[in-house]
Every structure is written in C-alpha cells, then in structure tokens.
Amino acid sequence: MRSSVSPTSLLDDGGVKRADALAVASGIPLAELVQRAGRAVAEVAATGLANGARVAVWAGPGMNGADARVAARCLAERHDVSLFAFGSGEGDQPLSAFEEDRYDLVIDGLFGIGLQRPLDPVCTEAVRRLAAGGSQVLSIDMPSGVDAASGALLGAAVRAHRTVTFERRRVGHLLMPGRAQCGALIVADIGMPPDIWNDVPSVADANEPRLWLAALRHPSAAGHKYDRGHAVVFAGPVEKGGAARLSAMAALRGGAGLVTLAAPREALSGLSAQVTALMLRGCDAQDDFDGLLEDERFNAFVLGPGFGDAAKARRFAARIIEANRAVVLDADAITAFGEAPEDLFRLCAGGTGGDVVLTPHGGEFRRLFPDIAGDGGLSKLEAARAAAARPGAVVVFKGADTVIAAPDGRAAINATGTPWLATAGTGDVLAGIVAAQLAQGTPVFEAACAGVWMHGRAAEAFGPGLISEDLPGALPQVHAEIAALRAPGGG
Ligand SMILES: NC(=O)C1=CN([C@@H]2O[C@H](COP(=O)(O)OP(=O)(O)OC[C@H]3O[C@@H](n4cnc5c(N)ncnc54)[C@H](O)[C@@H]3O)[C@@H](O)[C@H]2O)[C@@H](O)CC1
Numbered sequence: 001m002r003s004s005v006s007p008t009s010l011l012d013d014g015g016v017k018r019a020d021a022l023a024v025a026s027g028i029p030l031a032e033l034v035q036r037a038g039r040a041v042a043e044v045a046a047t048g049l050a051n052g053a054r055v056a057v058w059a060g061p062g063m064n065g066a067d068a069r070v071a072a073r074c075l076a077e078r079h080d081v082s083l084f085a086f087g088s089g090e091g092d093q094p095l096s097a098f099e100e101d102r103y104d105l106v107i108d109g110l111f112g113i114g115l116q117r118p119l120d121p122v123c124t125e126a127v128r129r130l131a132a133g134g135s136q137v138l139s140i141d142m143p144s145g146v147d148a149a150s151g152a153l154l155g156a157a158v159r160a161h162r163t164v165t166f167e168r169r170r171v172g173h174l175l176m177p178g179r180a181q182c183g184a185l186i187v188a189d190i191g192m193p194p195d196i197w198n199d200v201p202s203v204a205d206a207n208e209p210r211l212w213l214a215a216l217r218h219p220s221a222a223g224h225k226y227d228r229g230h231a232v233v234f235a236g237p238v239e240k241g242g243a244a245r246l247s248a249m250a251a252l253r254g255g256a257g258l259v260t261l262a263a264p265r266e267a268l269s270g271l272s273a274q275v276t277a278l279m280l281r282g283c284d285a286q287d288d289f290d291g292l293l294e295d296e297r298f299n300a301f302v303l304g305p306g307f308g309d310a311a312k313a314r315r316f317a318a319r320i321i322e323a324n325r326a327v328v329l330d331a332d333a334i335t336a337f338g339e340a341p342e343d344l345f346r347l348c349a350g351g352t353g354g355d356v357v358l359t360p361h362g363g364e365f366r367r368l369f370p371d372i373a374g375d376g377g378l379s380k381l382e383a384a385r386a387a388a389a390r391p392g393a394v395v396v397f398k399g400a401d402t403v404i405a406a407p408d409g410r411a412a413i414n415a416t417g418t419p420w421l422a423t424a425g426t427g428d429v430l431a432g433i434v435a436a437q438l439a440q441g442t443p444v445f446e447a448a449c450a451g452v453w454m455h456g457r458a459a460e461a462f463g464p465g466l467i468s469e470d471l472p473g474a475l476p477q478v479h480a481e482i483a484a485l486r487a488p489g490g491g
C-alpha cells in the first residue's frame with residue numbers, strides 16, 4: 001500500500017461510484033479494487049499488532065463487508081482472526097454472537113458509504129458491546145452508523161480509534177460528529193489511475209494549504225509595508241476595547257502591512273497605553289468615518305468585535321459595503337442585523353457581492369439564517385453553502401468543523417484547531433487574521449479559508465492552556481510553515 005497526503009477534494013457516494021466506474025473502464029476490475037482496499041486495511045491493521053493477536057472482523061452485506069473479508073483473509077496468515085457476518089455472505093459466526101473485551105483489534109466493515117438508514121438492532125447491540133469493551137477499533141471507510149455525506153450519526157455508531165479510507169475523503173470524515181467517530185484518519189492509495197480525478201465530481205474540499213496556497217499573497221523581499229495593505233479594525237466603548245485590540249493584533253501578525261484601530265476618542269487613551277505597533281485614529285462622528293472611507297489605502301475592515309452600538313454597526317456596515325471595500329463582519333456587526341437580516345442581504349447584493357465575509361458561530365448563524373439553521377435535513381456544509389448564496393457573501397460558519405462557503409458554490413471544511421479554541425476572544429482573532437489576508441489582496445474565498453486554517457494551526461502550535469491573546473504570538477510559526485510549503489519542493 002502506498003499512503004499519501006490526499007488531495008483536498010471530498011467525494012460523496014456518486015463521486016466514489018464514478019471513480020470506481022472510471023477505474024474499471026481503465027482496466028482495473030471492481031474485484032481487484034476490493035482486493036486492494038482489503039489489503040490496505042490489513043496493512044494498517046497489522047501495524048503494531050503482535051503475531052497471534054486476536055482480531056475480530058465484522059463484515060456487512062455490501063462492498064464495505066467485501067473489503068473486510070479480504071482484510072480478514074490477509075490477517076489470518078499471522079493472527080487469530082474471527083469473522084462475524086451481518087446480512088448476506090458467509091462468516092465464522094453471525095454478528096449477534098460477538099462478545100466484547102476478547103480482542104486486540106476489532107475491524108468494523110459493516111457499512112461504509114452505502115449506509116442508508118440507522119443500524120438495525122443486531123448491529124446496534126454489537127456496537128454497544130464494542131463500546132463497553134476495551135478493544136482497539138479500526139473502521140473501514142466510515143465508522144458504521146455515521147452518514148458519509150454529512151457526518152451525522154444516524155443512530156448508534158462505531159467509535160473508532162482509526163479509520164482507513166481510500167484515495168479521497170468523504171464529507172463525513174471532516175464534519176462533526178463524524179470526524180470525532182473516525183479517530184485518526186488514514187487515506188490509503190489503492191492505485192486508482194491519476195487521470196480519472198479530472199472527471200470525478202467533488203462535493204467540497206478539505207481546507208488545506210494546497211487549496212489556497214497559490215492565491216495567497218505574502219510579503220516579498222522587495223516589498224514595502226504599504227504593499228501589504230492597511231487594515232482598519234473598529235473599536236467600541238472603552239470596556240469592550242479588548243476585543244478590537246485582539247483583532248487588530250491578529251491582523252498585524254496575520255500579515256497586514258499596517259493596522260489602524262479606529263475607536264471612539266474617549267477610548268483612545270486607554271488603547272494607546274496598550275498598543276505599540278498599531279495605529280490609532282479617533283472615530284466618533286460620521287465625518288471621521290467618511291474620512292476613513294475616502295482614503296483608498298484602507299483596504300480591509302473588521303467590524304463587530306467589541307463594537308456594541310447596533311445602529312452604528314448597521315450604518316458603518318452599509319457604508320463600507322456600498323463603497324465596495326473588503327470587510328469582515330463579526331460578532332456585534334452580525335447581531336446588529338439579527339432583527340432584519342434581509343437588510344444585510346440587500347446591502348451585499350448591491351455591493352461587489354463577494355468581498356464581504358460573515359463569520360457567525362452557531363447562535364449568530366441561527367439569527368441570520370433561521371430557516372436554513374432550522375432545516376434539520378441540511379448538513380453543516382449544505383447550510384453554509386445555502387447561507388453564502390443568500391447574501392452573496394463568503395460565510396465562515398464557525399465551530400470545531402468550520403465551513404467556509406462562497407456564493408459561487410465553492411466550500412471547504414476546516415480541520416485545524418484544538419478544543420482550547422473554545423474560549424473568549426478567539427473569534428475576534430479570526431476576524432483579524434482573515435482581514436490581514438484581504439488587506440494583502442488575497443481573493444476573498446481563499447483569504448477566508450487561509451485565515452481559518454492559520455487560526456487553527458496557531459492554536460495547535462501553542463498547545464494546551466491557550467487563551468485568545470496567545471494566538472497572534474503563535475502566528476509566526478504558522479507563517480514559517482506556509483513559507484516552507486511554498487518553497488520549491490515544499491508541498
Ligand atoms: N473507491 C472506493 O472508495 C472504494 C470503496 N470500496 C468500499 O465500498 C464501500 C461501498 O460499498 P457499497 O456501496 O456496497 O456500500 P456499503 O458496503 O457501505 O453498504 C451497502 C449495503 O448495505 C445495505 N444497507 C445500507 N444501510 C443499511 C442498514 N442500516 N442496515 C442494513 N443494511 C443496510 C445496503 O442495502 C447495501 O446492501 C465503501 O464504503 C468501501 O468500503 C472498495 O471496496 C473499493 C473502492
């Protein structure tokens with residue numbers, strides 16, 4: 001088995017079937033694909049497994065089960081393998097006879113991408129027994145019970161330590177809660193001809209550097225700070241100044257050449273005591289604001305973190321969008337439109353219809369898009385995509401599985417980050433990092449994707465104990481990583 005960092009495209013059932021059909025048309029019979037998949041599973045399973053180890057293999061009625069049977073045959077050469085069958089097809093024993101706690105490894109090959117409904121009682125009982133025991137669990141393609149298209153648990157579902165999939169990932173590997181059920185995900189290369197992928201439709205992408213690296217603007221050796229843009233972060237009242245300051249620091253560390261904090265004059269003295277590299281500018285009256293907008297050098301705005309005043313937020317947002325300037329609307333700027341989201345959608349439709357980035361978390365998303373959020377039939381990917389199409393803005397639907405969606409239908413699912421990001425102020429930082437990419441001239445979808453990835457990566461780089469203020473300081477490592485990927489031969 002050759003294992004590779006897989007490309008970013010995510011497939012649905014139709015994509016997998018299309019890939020299989022193209023592989024067959026190129027001369028690789030389906031039975032051979034199953035053999036390769038099963039051998040790949042066996043190879044992963046055998047890693048770290050002592051000779052003679054006890055292995056239980058669950059085999060379902062479809063091709064997921066066929067993969068499992070091949071893996072069982074391969075593993076039987078060195079290990080003590082018991083095959084438990086569910087549905088059609090032979091096995092040593094029926095799945096109902098499976099007992100927990102007797103195996104070094106359990107391989108779950110009940111259902112993969114073909115799962116159509118919740119697990120039936122026999123499978124549910126086996127999953128319950130498995131969870132009660134201490135066996136290591138390796139799932140084939142998807143943990144059985146997880147919907148590959150959405151990551152939803154259709155009922156009981158296997159919780160795997162590792163999951164091995166083939167060639168390209170599925171949406172359910174990245175969206176929660178499916179991602180958590182997978183454990184460590186291994187993408188096995190089963191030798192599909194590389195040229196088939198041009199004809200295989202993908203449903204979305206994993207948000208990884210190869211998705212946006214070529215579009216990302218970055219400081220050049222001959223460059224000047226003015227080449228890297230000038231971001232403006234609006235601050236609100238004194239007592240909320242921390243949020244805007246965080247956002248502004250993140251914009252600076254995120255790569256903007258210059259960052260100005262535009263704050264009510266009464267807040268300026270407090271802010272000036274705490275910022276050094278940031279520029280400060282008083283912004284109370286409409287004249288102040290108009291002066292900012294007239295200066296074309298201010299090319300990316302952050303509105304919302306710690307801003308407070310909803311009426312003022314709506315006014316500022318309207319003017320920035322009407323002026324066709326890039327803007328990240330976050331926190332209070334999103335809430336400001338909670339009563340009448342259609343006002344925001346109208347504004348976006350009238351502007352450039354693309355340089356607006358909305359960064360709602362779940363609650364804010366519900367306020368802006370109540371009907372989409374209330375449609376239980378939509379996955380987070382579908383919800384974000386439907387939302388982005390409505391205002392004609394890039395929507396960053398935040399969470400452990402942040403989805404970035406563009407009005408043209410492009411969408412990416414993020415997987416960087418740690419649970420420590422669930423703390424006050426991290427959203428403010430994200431808004432600043434995204435604005436930094438916009439200020440540098442990165443196109444809006446790629447700017448949002450790169451910002452989300454960098455934010456998560458910074459959290460990973462810092463590690464446990466993270467608070468939001470630590471994130472800007474962790475960004476240099478992330479820039480170094482991106483620079484290494486950009487270097488010849490880097491990725
Ligand atoms: N290109 C690829 O990715 C390849 C994928 N392969 C495997 O093929 C699998 C897909 O095979 P299939 O399309 O046969 O799908 P599955 O094997 O996932 O399951 C489909 C079967 O399960 C039944 N079924 C669905 N939900 C059920 C439920 N809740 N209770 C009882 N029965 C249920 C269906 O009627 C059908 O018979 C993948 O998951 C993967 O393991 C490999 O074999 C070959 C290459």
Ligand SMILES: [K+]
Nearest residue numbers: 108111140142
């Ligand atoms: K499975």
